[in-house]
Amino acid sequence: MKLSPHSLALISLTMVRLAAIERLPIEDFTREPDTTQARLAPDGKAFAFVRPHNGLSMLHVADLETNQVTRLDLGEGIGGFTGRKEVYDYRWISPTRLVITTTLDDAIFGLIAVNRDGGKAKGIAGYERDRIEATLTAPFMREIVHAFGDKDQSILLLNRPRHPNRPEIVRMNTLDGLSKTVVKNPGEVAHWGLDFDGVARFGILTHGDLSGAIYRASEKEEWRTILPLQNRRGQFRLSGYDRASNRLLVTKLNDQRRWAVYPLDPETGEFGEALLSDPEYDIVPDRGLSGAAGVTLAGVIFSRHKQALAGIRYYTESPRVKWFDRDYATRQAAVDKALPNTVNILVDESHDGRRQLWYAFSDQHPGDYHLLDTAQKSFKPLAPRMGWIKPAQMAPMHSIKYTARDGLVVHGYLTVPNGHPPKGLPLVVMPHGGPWARDTWGFNSLTQLLANRGYAVLQMNYRGSPGYGDDLFQQARKEIGGKIQNDIEDATKWAIAAGVADPQRIAIMGMSYGGYSALFGLGRSPGLYRCGISFAGVTDWPAIYEDSDVSENKDARRYWREQIGDPEKDLERLRNASPANFADKITAPVLIIQGKKDRRVPQDQAKRMIAALEKAGRPPESLFLADVGHNYGDPKERLQIYRAMVGFLEKHLGPGVP
Incomplete structure (x- = not known):
């Protein structure tokens, strides 16, 4: 995998303008993929995939010998x-x-x-x-x-x-x-590690901030403690068992407080030198990274037929892989040579290792699946994910860095309309949801739609986004409406200072926590944004503790209290961070989109904001969708949402560049 997003510093501001890209139908960006989440059968004779049927995501199986497809x-x-x-x-x-x-x-x-x-x-x-x-x-x-x-x-x-x-x-x-229970929990095991035969051999102990480990050499032996409970600067995690070298692989924090992969001797409980570590990025974050096709972008890769470590997939500004096994490295090189314009990821392989399923994608390419058959020495395409998309018509996505006001380096991405230099563009600032999630480099339908309409799109992985070290992640604790929002605002100001954005034509929009950030930004910095869109955004934090489905989950409630704030102890701060309580500060046009079946951010949150804006004398535009939950719904509902977004931006931000 050798394709990476360009750094903005390398983009020529005098690049030659390409031929005009046609204005594509919104429907091209709202259709469900024809083939996604594909995985190979253990014998390599079939592959399964998800495909829409009557508006629903259904599982299909394709026989590779007969080409027959079964739903x-x-x-x-x-x-x-x-x-x-x-x-x-x-x-x-x-x-x-x-x-x-x-x-x-x-x-x-x-x-x-x-x-x-x-x-x-x-x-x-x-x-x-x-x-x-x-x-x-x-x-x-x-x-x-x-x-x-x-x-x-x-x-x-x-x-x-x-x-x-x-x-x-x-x-x-x-x-x-x-069913029957085969392994009882001795008391404080939070995670189990199994060998290739399905025998539990390893258990990670946790007690508050303490962590440790137990181990047994076989199913017949007793458990013994190889790592007593101690404070190890964060709980480490099991990544797998390498039978060939009889070592456990675990992920723990390195000296720079980045997650790295280490070998652990199960007999002595001693850690070896890091197999893969980076001073800036997490190798395997404690929260998973998934691509658009359900592909895991960070994790340890094991060869089942060799029962050994094959490689480690990790993520910097884009997907990367380090192979420890020469056979896998050779195949990666061959696939990269055959598909030079995409990132190529090994998704799955047959248990004997003779057939492999590969996924090829880029920022402008939504992805194709390919089958590598080492016995037949063949490499052939299986299915496109979204075959109607022409990569040449899509916009490039560039990695960026900027420094927040407190000195923290924040990473992000800038998508630039095809054929235009990143200079003086109408800009849509689009913070991600979560806030404990992150944006990644790759094809994104909404981002590409906005770029196709002539808008640059700025996405930032503000503090709390996984993948950039434990310190950056922890700095988001109880910083909603605070330092997280500073990071988002600082990204906007960076785009202005760098000359990327027309300062008079900047919008902010987002979904879920991103929708909250959009509303907060409009109220906190009313002169910075021309307009804003909130889709399923939180508007009243104290109320959502009672209204959301999180209230029904004890662990989720505890996590929210730790990371966002306690609705009793931090009530005043949560109120001050709620956009419904300072709607009178919002002067720019607002579009509020809400699904009526949303249980994470119930529609009452949207109604509170609408009522507050109406009371302030600035009623927003709104769109409520009867059958949509905390997502973009089916293609018909997504079409309504995207049309409303584009229409609102063209009305209030103005048309994008040609």
Whole structure:
């Protein structure tokens, strides 16, 4: 993988203007991908993928020998629930059987085991199993940690019967749904590590800020402590077991407080030198990085047939990989030579290693899947993700850095309309949601739509975004409306000072926490932004502690109190950080978009903001969508949202560059 986003410092401000790019239909940016979340069967003879069917995301299986495609039926909403039932995730558990995690109206519904031909379907967990009326927030087993591929099509799952952070391991027959506990939690194990045979060999202990480890050499031996509970500057995490060298791989903080990968001798409990470390970036952040196609962008890669470490995928300003195995490095080089204009990621491989599924994408390319067959010495395309998109018509995405007012270096991305230098452009500032998430380099439909309409788009990974070290992540604690907002505002001022943005034509918009940031920015710096859009943005923090689905989850409530603030102890600060309480400071036009089925940020939040703006004499434009939750909905609903956004910007920010 050798393609990277250009640094803005390298962009010529006198670049030759390319031929005009046509104004594409909004529908091109709202369609669901034809093929996404693809994974290879363990025998390499088929691959599964998600594709829309009647407006719903459904799982399909393609036979690589016959080219026959089978759609797997999920059944109807049951047990008193009605709504849109779709695929959330899935896993091959044998060459002939898969387990599917389903959702119903954005809430995790349950697990279904089904053969690749659609036969022998069995609900094995959640409401797929019990089919009873209950709340969709009840916990159930859904984390698969091993698949045996035996005659019973058995799997191992994590069960959390007494405490969410003290899992036990359950073995389940997916043909009849019967299960039994095979590993009980001795008390303080938060994470289990299994070998390639499915034997739990390693457990990470946690107690507050303390962490430690237990280990056993086989299933018959007793557990012994190899690392006593101590404060290790952050809890370390298990990344896997390398049987070839008999060592555990763990992720822990290095001297620069960046997450790095280290070997751990299970017999002595001693750490070796870091296998991969970086002074600026986390190698494997404690929060996952996923691309648009569900591809994991950071993690340790193991070869199943060699039962050994193959490489480490990590993320700097774009995806990268370090191979430790020569065979994998050779194949990466061959794929990169065949596909020189994309980042090429190994997604999956057959258990014997002879067939590999590769995903190729870039900032302007939404992605294609390819099959590498080492036995046949062939490399061929399987399916495009969004075949109607022409990469040459899409806009480039450049990495940027700027220094916040307190000296913190913040990373981000600038997407520039195709054929234009980054100078004096109408700019849309688009902070991400979360706030404990991040933007990544790659194809983004909304960003590309805005660029196609002639707007530059600025995205910043403000403090609290994973991937840039523990210090930057921790500096976001209780900084909503504070230093996080400073980072967003400083990004806007950087774009002005660098000459990228026309200072009279800057908008701010976002979804979820990004929508909150847009409203806050409009009120805090009314002269900085020409207009703003909030989609599902928080407007009243004290109220959302009671209204949101987070109120139904004990651990989520605790995390919000630690990271955002305690609604009792920090009530005044939370009120001051709520845009509904300073709507009179907002002078620019506002568009508020809200899904009526949103349980994370309920529609009452939008109504509070609208009422406050109306009271201030500046009623906003608004769009409420009946069947949308905390997302962009289906293609028809997404079309409504994107049309409203583009129409609002063209009306209040003015048309983009030609």
